[in-house]
Amino acid sequence: MATMRSMQLDRPGTRLHMVERALPEPGSGQVRIAITACGVCRTDLHVVDGDIHGKLPIVPGHEIVGRIEAVASDVEAFALGERVGVPWLGHTCGVCPYCAHNRENLCDDPVFTGFTRDGGFATHALADAHFCFPIPDAFDDVHAAPLLCAGLIGYRSYRIAGDSPVLGLYGFGAAAHILAQLAVWQGREVFAFTRDGDSAGQEFARTLGCAWAGGSSQLPPKPMDAAIIFAPVGGLVPQALKAIKKGGRVVCAGIHMSDIPSFPYADLWEEREIVSVANLTRQDGTEFLVLAAKVPIRTHVTPMPLAQANEALDVLRTGEVEGAIVLIP
Numbered sequence: 210m211a212t213m214r215s216m217q218l219d220r221p222g223t224r225l226h227m228v229e230r231a232l233p234e235p236g237s238g239q240v241r242i243a244i245t246a247c248g249v250c251r252t253d254l255h256v257v258d259g260d261i262h263g264k265l266p267i268v269p270g271h272e273i274v275g276r277i278e279a280v281a282s283d284v285e286a287f288a289l290g291e292r293v294g295v296p297w298l299g300h301t302c303g304v305c306p307y308c309a310h311n312r313e314n315l316c317d318d319p320v321f322t323g324f325t326r327d328g329g330f331a332t333h334a335l336a337d338a339h340f341c342f343p344i345p346d347a348f349d350d351v352h353a354a355p356l357l358c359a360g361l362i363g364y365r366s367y368r369i370a371g372d373s374p375v376l377g378l379y380g381f382g383a384a385a386h387i388l389a390q391l392a393v394w395q396g397r398e399v400f401a402f403t404r405d406g407d408s409a410g411q412e413f414a415r416t417l418g419c420a421w422a423g424g425s426s427q428l429p430p431k432p433m434d435a436a437i438i439f440a441p442v443g444g445l446v447p448q449a450l451k452a453i454k455k456g457g458r459v460v461c462a463g464i465h466m467s468d469i470p471s472f473p474y475a476d477l478w479e480e481r482e483i484v485s486v487a488n489l490t491r492q493d494g495t496e497f498l499v500l501a502a503k504v505p506i507r508t509h510v511t512p513m514p515l516a517q518a519n520e521a522l523d524v525l526r527t528g529e530v531e532g533a534i535v536l537i538p
Contacts, residue, residue, distance in 0.1 A: 214538070215268040215331030216518040221259025224519050225269070225330065233335050234279065240287055240338050241279035242295065246512075247329030248272030248354035249521045249534040250383065251441065252297065252464050256324055257522060260465045263324040269518075270329030270536070271297040271322035272357040273336070274350045284338045292350070293341040294357045294498075298488050299326050300337045314365070314488040321488075330518050332538040342494050345502035352508045355533035356501055359383035360508075364497040366437045366462040366486045367391065373434035373458075377402060379425055379449060380440030381414050383533035384462065387506055388437070393418035394504045400429040402445075404528060413509075413531055428452055437462050446483060447472035455479040462486050510535045 211232040216225040253269040255261045273295035300320035307315040322328045344353045363384035378385040379402040392399045401414030405424035414422040436449040437460045446469045449459045509532025513521045521534045
């Protein structure tokens with residue numbers, strides 16, 4: 210009997226452990242993917258630490274790159290051996306008011322990879338063929354993996370930030386280091402905010418073309434048109450509001466954030482906005498992957514073996530990683 214291996218979470222707050230099980234067969238509309246790389250995302254931390262609650266036990270991981278090795282009889286979009294990526298949004302109902310009005314990211318009955326369906330911290334995974342993306346040839350498997358969430362949901366945040374000539378990025382990790390390259394390529398002035406005292410992170414941001422880099426408690430050299438907050442720290446919202454222009458926008462990009470402290474209404478006045486981002490749409494994915502190859506974006510990755518998934522999460526939890534961590538089965 211053919212088997213697969215995966216790193217499974219049984220209860221929030223506990224360590225993942227390796228399990229072996231029979232290879233699953235694709236159901237209607239599905240493909241089975243032999244995984245070659247899977248990025249480690251902060252959302253995986255929120256799943257493991259119990260900040261967000263979904264199916265248990267669960268195999269985390271939603272930045273999947275691999276080759277299709279089995280397809281259901283009704284799948285026509287992909288062929289055996291084709292390389293694809295699988296993102297966080299794994300399936301939508303297609304009939305709720307949000308799906309019917311091109312807002313599938315807000316679907317009332319969604320499936321999320323690595324949260325409500327087993328994900329990519331494994332040698333194999335099942336995925337809905339309609340929610341898989343071809344990977345551009347410009348990227349190898351390891352460097353493509355962070356594009357599937359840090360890139361895709363980051364890109365949705367970037368779009369919601371609007372036409373912002375001066376853009377701030379709070380929390381300079383996997384998503385910000387990707388978006389900084391896109392923004393600089395498009396001619397925007399980018400200010401990077403790291404943890405206070407993180408001189409290495411600030412230097413990394415400058416090497417990617419950021420015009421300024423400093424601690425998150427600092428004000429930038431001049432007011433910004435918009436700011437995107439990737440760090441799950443609610444206290445950064447009032448800080449960012451003080452740093453944007455009249456009519457500016459603060460975008461909260463994470464799925465989870467600590468409580469936002471109170472702040473004076475004057476900091477919000479003059480038509481400043483605070484908005485959140487939820488999930489992604491397939492249109493986001495299609496647009497972004499084309500742009501990523503055109504720039505081209507260069508992801509900075511630290512590969513680690515699948516069996517070291519717990520160690521990878523530990524490193525991510527400290528924030529002491531440049532770019533993204535990618536697990537290799």
